[in-house]
Amino acid sequence: MLIQKNMKLAEVIHHDHTLVPIINRFGIHLGFGNDNIAEICRKHKINIDFFVTILNAFHDAHYFPQKQLRNFPAALLIDYLQKAHHYFLDDKIPEIAGLINKMATEYALDKTTIGLLSNFFTGYSKELKKHIQYEEETIYPYVLALEKAQAERNPDKNPFVRVNNFSISDYETQHENVEEKLFDLKNIIIKYLPEPKDDKPGYRLLRELFTLDKELNEHARIEDLILVPKVKAMEKALKNKKE
Amino acid sequence: MKHVIIIVKYYLLQAGTEELIQEVPGLMHLKSYTGEEPRLTDIVLKHKPDVLIIHPDSLSAENASLPHKIYAHQNTNLIAIVRKNEKDRVSSDFSTVLFMEENKSVLEKKLREIMTSAGPNENNHKELSKREIVILKNIALGLTHQEIADKLFISIHTVNTHRKNINKKLGIKTVPGLIVYALLNHLIQMDEIKDKD
Numbered sequence: 001m002l003i004q005k006n007m008k009l010a011e012v013i014h015h016d017h018t019l020v021p022i023i024n025r026f027g028i029h030l031g032f033g034n035d036n037i038a039e040i041c042r043k044h045k046i047n048i049d050f051f052v053t054i055l056n057a058f059h060d061a062h063y064f065p066q067k068q069l070r071n072f073p074a075a076l077l078i079d080y081l082q083k084a085h086h087y088f089l090d091d092k093i094p095e096i097a098g099l100i101n102k103m104a105t106e107y108a109l110d111k112t113t114i115g116l117l118s119n120f121f122t123g124y125s126k127e128l129k130k131h132i133q134y135e136e137e138t139i140y141p142y143v144l145a146l147e148k149a150q151a152e153r154n155p156d157k158n159p160f161v162r163v164n165n166f167s168i169s170d171y172e173t174q175h176e177n178v179e180e181k182l183f184d185l186k187n188i189i190i191k192y193l194p195e196p197k198d199d200k201p202g203y204r205l206l207r208e209l210f211t212l213d214k215e216l217n218e219h220a221r222i223e224d225l226i227l228v229p230k231v232k233a234m235e236k237a238l239k240n241k242k243e
Numbered sequence: 244m245k246h247v248i249i250i251v252k253y254y255l256l257q258a259g260t261e262e263l264i265q266e267v268p269g270l271m272h273l274k275s276y277t278g279e280e281p282r283l284t285d286i287v288l289k290h291k292p293d294v295l296i297i298h299p300d301s302l303s304a305e306n307a308s309l310p311h312k313i314y315a316h317q318n319t320n321l322i323a324i325v326r327k328n329e330k331d332r333v334s335s336d337f338s339t340v341l342f343m344e345e346n347k348s349v350l351e352k353k354l355r356e357i358m359t360s361a362g363p364n365e366n367n368h369k370e371l372s373k374r375e376i377v378i379l380k381n382i383a384l385g386l387t388h389q390e391i392a393d394k395l396f397i398s399i400h401t402v403n404t405h406r407k408n409i410n411k412k413l414g415i416k417t418v419p420g421l422i423v424y425a426l427l428n429h430l431i432q433m434d435e436i437k438d439k440d
């Protein structure tokens with residue numbers, strides 16, 4: 001289903017409830033009423049094109065936004081991505097770490113095994129944190145500087161000199177996935193854990209890991225399919241302006 | 244399980260191909276593209292599909308070299324979808340050709356053949372060999388591939404091959420994951436592990 005601005009947001013959520021954390025990131029919370037997307041966006045002062053693009057990118061793995069790309073500032077996108085990072089690091093990771101530890105108190109598995117899982121997950125979290133730090137400390141400032149330079153009349157005065165020795169395509173090719181460890185963890189739980197005394201905690205944990213994996217993939221898709229092409233267009237426009 | 248990516252511009256053809264994949268046990272549909280996406284080659288390379296089904300005419304000019312690049316870089320099974328009268332235009336990068344005129348059972352049979360012809364490793368997903376267990380223990384203890392090669396008087400190339408097979412058999416790729424596996428199976432003890440960081 002292609003999500004459009006004249007649809008009722010409630011109906012969209014009925015269709016795909018996994019979009020709830022996404023709309024939360026825009027400051028829209030449950031109990032949002034009966035309005036359509038455009039009306040809700042106006043109320044919350046959200047860029048409608050941007051909102052609809054993000055919803056579609058999450059909802060449909062085949063969705064490929066092209067025309068709408070230029071309709072919103074890069075700063076908006078970066079703000080959104082940072083909120084998503086915040087959600088991963090401050091909500092999801094502690095939540096899953098908590099689930100692992102809870103297994104110890106529920107005596108689902110012995111302490112040593114839980115210690116192993118928990119250490120492994122800590123290692124994974126560190127890797128994810130590093131990935132996110134690189135994006136926030138290196139990539140985003142670059143993109144924001146580009147956008148600023150683009151707004152200026154005299155481009156030569158601006159920090160976009162870096163356009164010549166750094167380009168977003170460096171990021172594109174290096175943007176590795178952080179899902180390998182997550183995949184291993186899922187396999188360890190599915191295949192190699194000793195038999196638990198209670199099945200439920202393991203399932204709960206596994207379900208969260210699958211959700212995290214899915215959400216991270218969708219996040220990476222937004223970076224690859226929306227951020228990268230948008231920044232490329234900006235780089236190109238600036239190069240032309242300079243010449 | 245083999246992951247499949249489809250590159251077909253026309254919706255009906257794409258949907259039919261997806262449907263066909265569902266019918267073949269062991270094939271799993273990962274993604275579909277239209278062939279017009281910018282830098283599609285890089286995107287596909289990232290996914291490392293086992294099977295790539297392409298309708299060559301769908302590829303945009305920018306992506307025209309995609310099949311050849313995938314063929315050169317990865318161990319991917321390339322399949323072309325064409326009409327019968329286009330048979331001679333299919334490049335040698337493709338190992339199998341599906342014809343649009345063929346009926347479902349013939350197409351299915353061709354895909355099943357790919358499943359069975361692909362590497363014996365796939366089906367031998369069982370126990371690790373004695374040698375692999377030795378290698379696994381050493382990896383879990385924190386030795387590098389070079390150190391293991393020196394210790395066991397084998398080439399680093401052999402160690403790499405063992406490691407690949409271990410990863411495949413266990414479904415675990417990272418060193419920390421292998422450590423957990425080795426500990427859970429009492430191949431090593433906690434106090435033996437070298438503190439690396």
Ligand SMILES: [Fe+2]
Nearest residue numbers: 132135219223
């Ligand atoms: Fe990110």
Ligand SMILES: [Fe+2]
Nearest residue numbers: 131135220223
């Ligand atoms: Fe990322």
